[in-house]
Amino acid sequence: MNINIALFGIAREIVGQSSLTLNAPVGQSAAGLLADLRHTYPELAGLRSLAVAVNNEYAADDVVLHERDEIALIPPVSGG
Amino acid sequence: MQIDLTDQPIDVAAVLAAAESEEAGAVNAFIGTVRNRSEGRRVVRLHYEAYPPMALHQLRRVAEMAQEKWPMLRKIAVSHRHGTLEIGDVAVVVAVSTPHRADSFAACEYIIDTLKEVVPIWKKEEYEDGTVWVAAHP
Structure with a gap:
């Protein structure tokens, strides 16, 4: 599945753009996404x-x- | 409650007026302004970036939590600015009203403290020789 991720502040500067589209496995968790992004x-x-954050709420791992x-x-x- | 995020100068009197209530004997406000020094460095200006839909949602949540903790709260008004701010500009106003003053101090402090912890707004300090995102690194 493709997911869109909005980026802000220093995270936007580190990645170099204000949003990312990633291909993620179905069932990807918030913690899994963070691990992938920290790797990249x-x-x-x-x-x-x-x-x-998912739909304006902080997401648990x-x-x-x-x-x-x-x-x-x-x-x-x-x-x- | 009145919750606002704006890229225009905040009308402090209007935020205070939004917190007034005939049932309240106290209106308490916190006004956050842009300071000219940070950890010994001269600050030229600040850049605030917000994630508007989530910032507004989280600001409402903070106000709702305050209302639960202090049921006697009559009105809550919060206005936060984003964009580029100069020294002395008002960045945030929190105003609350309660029947008696002690609750108004406590509720106002709770709202600004919690806002700083959870609301997705980011501050970048600009110095004469560079910029830093505040509190980004350990």
Whole structure:
């Protein structure tokens, strides 16, 4: 399945674009996606934290991703 | 509750007005502004980036959690700016109203503290000689 991932802040700069389309195995979990991305973009592993958001909610490691989900990579937030 | 994310200057008086209630004896506000120094370096300006749909959703969640913790809260108003901000610009306003003042201090502090932990907004500091995404690295 193809999934689209929105990228923000330092994650967007590390990857070099504001979104990614990846071919992921059916049943891919949030943790699996993070592991794949850290493998492809090792600088992501140096961040203080990195979360996956699915449909505007933070996703636990075992959340399964679906093709139509709105997926985003959330580097350490610093609003306020 | 009134929750807002904007790339325009925040009208502080309007946010305060949105928190007013005739049932409240206290309106408490936190106003976050852009500071000219960070860890000893001179800051020229800040760039805020947001993930708008999730930021608004999470801001609403924070306000709802505050309402659960402090059921006496009458009104909650939060406005966060994004885009490029200059020194002294208002980046965020949190305003709440409660019947008595002690609850208003506690609820206001809870909202700004939780906002900083969960709302997907990112701040990049620009110095005279470079830029840094705040808190990105350990």
